[in-house]
Amino acid sequence: xxxxxxxxxxxxxxxxxxxxxxxxxxxxxxxxxxxxxxxxxxxxxxxxxxxxxxxxxxxxxxxxxxxxxxxxxxxxxxxxxxxxxxxxxxxxxxxxxxxxxxxxxxxxxxxxxxxxxxxxxxxxxxxxxxxxxxxxxxxxxxxxxxxxxx
Amino acid sequence: xxxxxxxxxxxxxxxxxxxxxxxxxxxxxxxxxxxxxxxxxxxxxxxxxxxxxxxxxxxxxxxxxxxxxxxxxxxxxxxxxxxxxxxxxxxxxxxxxx
Amino acid sequence: xxxxxxxxxxxxxxxxxxxxxxxxxxxxxxxxxxxxxxxxxxxxxxxxxxxxxxxxxxxxxxxxxxxxxxxxxxxxxxxxxxxxxxxxxxxxxxxxxxxxxxxxxxxxxx
Numbered sequence: 001x002x003x004x005x006x007x008x009x010x011x012x013x014x015x016x017x018x019x020x021x022x023x024x025x026x027x028x029x030x031x032x033x034x035x036x037x038x039x040x041x042x043x044x045x046x047x048x049x050x051x052x053x054x055x056x057x058x059x060x061x062x063x064x065x066x067x068x069x070x071x072x073x074x075x076x077x078x079x080x081x082x083x084x085x086x087x088x089x090x091x092x093x094x095x096x097x098x099x100x101x102x103x104x105x106x107x108x109x110x111x112x113x114x115x116x117x118x119x120x121x122x123x124x125x126x127x128x129x130x131x132x133x134x135x136x137x138x139x140x141x142x143x144x145x146x147x148x149x150x
Numbered sequence: 151x152x153x154x155x156x157x158x159x160x161x162x163x164x165x166x167x168x169x170x171x172x173x174x175x176x177x178x179x180x181x182x183x184x185x186x187x188x189x190x191x192x193x194x195x196x197x198x199x200x201x202x203x204x205x206x207x208x209x210x211x212x213x214x215x216x217x218x219x220x221x222x223x224x225x226x227x228x229x230x231x232x233x234x235x236x237x238x239x240x241x242x243x244x245x246x247x248x
Numbered sequence: 249x250x251x252x253x254x255x256x257x258x259x260x261x262x263x264x265x266x267x268x269x270x271x272x273x274x275x276x277x278x279x280x281x282x283x284x285x286x287x288x289x290x291x292x293x294x295x296x297x298x299x300x301x302x303x304x305x306x307x308x309x310x311x312x313x314x315x316x317x318x319x320x321x322x323x324x325x326x327x328x329x330x331x332x333x334x335x336x337x338x339x340x341x342x343x344x345x346x347x348x349x350x351x352x353x354x355x356x357x358x
Binding site for chain 2: 012031033077079080083087
């Protein structure tokens with residue numbers, strides 16, 4: 001029993017994390033290799049997502065588009081890169097809601113806007129890594145970013 | 151609540167993931183769901199090449215979609231720490247062909 | 249028009265099907281990417297909760313025959329089309345969408 005409880009406290013669901021990331025910048029790579037950098041507006045249980053202020057990068061990282069918003073179907077997503085602080089936020093919300101009786105205060109996303117934050121996400125990255133975040137897996141002579149050559 | 155996946159035993163442990171596009175991502179498993187979507191914290195990608203040692207790219211917090219995952223494996227941290235990745239040469243994996 | 253009002257009422261009845269309200273794109277230009285790599289733009293005339301879309305005066309961007317993942321500036325006119333929802337990968341408004349130079353060369357604020 002205690003074992004289960006521990007899991008319950010530690011484990012979190014990818015989609016809850018995504019929900020918590022609403023309002024945060026993120027990078028989404030699609031199965032076709034295109035990447036989208038933008039702020040998450042909304043998401044649903046199918047991982048369909050709605051991004052705002054988006055920069056789209058082509059598969060080989062040599063073309064870029066700016067778009068005010070876009071809707072991405074969940075099943076075309078390969079992965080999402082989320083700012084590190086979001087995981088702490090889930091934990092906070094979880095422990096807060098754990099203290100409450102079930103069924104009360106299920107409100108999650110808190111629609112905050114933090115426009116002062118830089119576009120790039122992630123922690124203490126060296127230049128190379130920062131660059132590859134930005135341009136998806138951009139080339140630009142940076143072997144860290146585009147070195148896969150696929 | 152047992153999903154029978156066996157992934158619950160790996161929560162908060164370092165795991166190694168091979169994705170369908172042939173990438174190897176190492177990170178701490180923070181969560182997963184029935185679709186094997188997984189949350190990886192402090193993750194980094196290991197890029198293999200035959201010409202130089204293994205490159206590690208810092209990725210941070212990642213959600214990987216389950217249908218893009220080929221393999222999830224436990225990482226023996228002790229063994230891993232004893233490896234000198236800069237000396238390791240390997241062919242990069244080819245992507246899965248559907 | 250009928251399809252739209254029907255959709256609205258289904259939203260109001262409680263179950264929200266999509267994270268994006270396509271109503272605001274009706275009669276506006278949208279860009280749609282489809283699974284398999286096709287890319288079309290057109291005026292959104294209608295849609296349903298399965299993301300089937302009706303596009304008027306649709307134009308498809310032709311792709312590089314050498315590399316079908318790359319689109320070229322060549323286009324072909326398709327006219328009035330229906331995009332099947334299951335094949336729709338991405339929807340974005342055409343207005344405000346522009347190709348830009350690499351914005352990541354010097355990550356701002358980093």
